[in-house]
Amino acid sequence: MQSQIRKLHDKYHAELAKIKNLKELEALRVQYLSKKNGEITNLITQIPKLSIKAKKSIVPQLIALKKEVEETLANKKTELNSKKSQAYRDLTIPLPKAHSGHLHPTTQIIREMNGFFRYHGFSIGEGPEIEEVEYNFRRLNLPEGHPATDLQDSLYIHEPDILLRTQTSSIETRILSNNQPPLRIVAPGKCYRNETNSSTNASFFYQYQGFVVDKEVNIQHLKYMITKWFQFLWGEDVKIRFRYKYYPEVSPGLGQDIQCTFCKGKGCQICKYRGWIEMGGSGMIHYNTLKTCGINPEIYTGFAFGVGLDRMVMTKFGITDIRKLYGGQIVYK
Ligand SMILES: [Zn+2]
Structure with missing residues (x-):
């Protein structure tokens, strides 16, 4: 043993x-x-x-x-x-690849555009999403019973005076009512309308609003600003067209289109074979709008513009269904 x-x-x-x-x-x-x-x-x-x-x-x-x-x-x-x-403890060993997130396409576009407008002397404005009818309609040259208010099916919180804002123009009237010119403001924001959800329409969407009020502001300033803005977004060679359009809060009103970037104007599914894609509206701020907001229209003039951001984001990122943008999906395409 x-x-x-x-x-x-x-x-x-x-x-x-x-x-x-x-x-x-x-x-x-x-x-x-x-x-x-x-x-x-x-x-x-x-x-x-x-x-x-x-x-x-x-x-x-x-x-x-x-x-x-x-x-x-x-x-x-x-x-x-x-x-x-x-x-x-060997510090020279490479770390495993980290999966980082990224900003939502809409946030990316908003930040890019804010940067562009800041460079041109604009400030970023904001306003409440639950808004008074006074700022959402009345001060935009839309008196009670005006036929244009029927164009938007609104979502009321408390009829007849409190609603979810239907447009970012309400930010414009709030700022105009509380400040005196010179004013140069852009305001991105969420808007709400009583729409049936589809691939191109949603009851919740983003708008990007901008306006300038000062002495001797004229329509050439408006066209210059929009041209520069679209060149920044779509490149120097973007083709822009202005059309006369009616919006109650501006006079004259303009609709601006860009030549379809997918088919170069030949016509395709994205531009619905028109060759042009509508990119929002603009115009010289109406005499009555300035007056009701407490700005003397005899001294000051101004222009305003607004775009639906979602269509812009969809065109830029090649997204075909608006529901994919806000449906909580991480992959948008
Ligand atoms: Zn096209």
Whole structure:
């Protein structure tokens, strides 16, 4: 038995020296100390069969061996663990690729355009989404019962005076009512209308509004600003066309189109075979609008413009369904 213990001792140390990782170390522990069939355990189970004299010399040796094995296993484990953590502390190892998010396409366009207008001396304005009829309609040259108010099916919070704003022009009337010219403001914002949701219409949408009020502002300033803005968005060679259009809050009113960037005016599905895509409206702010907002129209003139942002975002990012923009989907296309 004594020689068996010695052989086991030597064999254990030879094997321990070859251990390279924690998995092998655990296998070695099982091989020697497992309660079921460990090589040291097996020797211990033979103790009751020994004579009293033999027990006296063998038992201390076996206990010493078991203790030695346990200690050396523990030491080896600490050594292997420290090697492992050293490897993790290597600062030259490249990090795994991080998946970062990105801004919503609408936010991207808003920030780009805000940057453009700030460069041209504009400030960014904002106003409440729950709005008074006074600012949403009345001060935009739309008196009660005016037929143009029927054009928009509005979502009222409290009839007949509180509603979800149907247009960002309400920001314009608020700012005009509380400030005196010179004013140069752009205001992006959410608007709400009672629309049935489809691929091109939604009850919730974004508009981008802008206006300038100062002495001697004329329609050439308006056309210049819109041309520069569209060139910034679509490139220097964008073709722009202005058409006469009726909007109650401006006079004269203009509708602006860009030549379809997909078919270069030949006609395609996106421009509905017209060759042009409508990009919002504009005009010289109506005499009555300025007057009701408390600005003297005999001294000051101004222009205003507004676009539906969603169509702009869809055209720019090649998105075909407006519902994909605000449906909570991460992939828009
Ligand atoms: Zn086209």
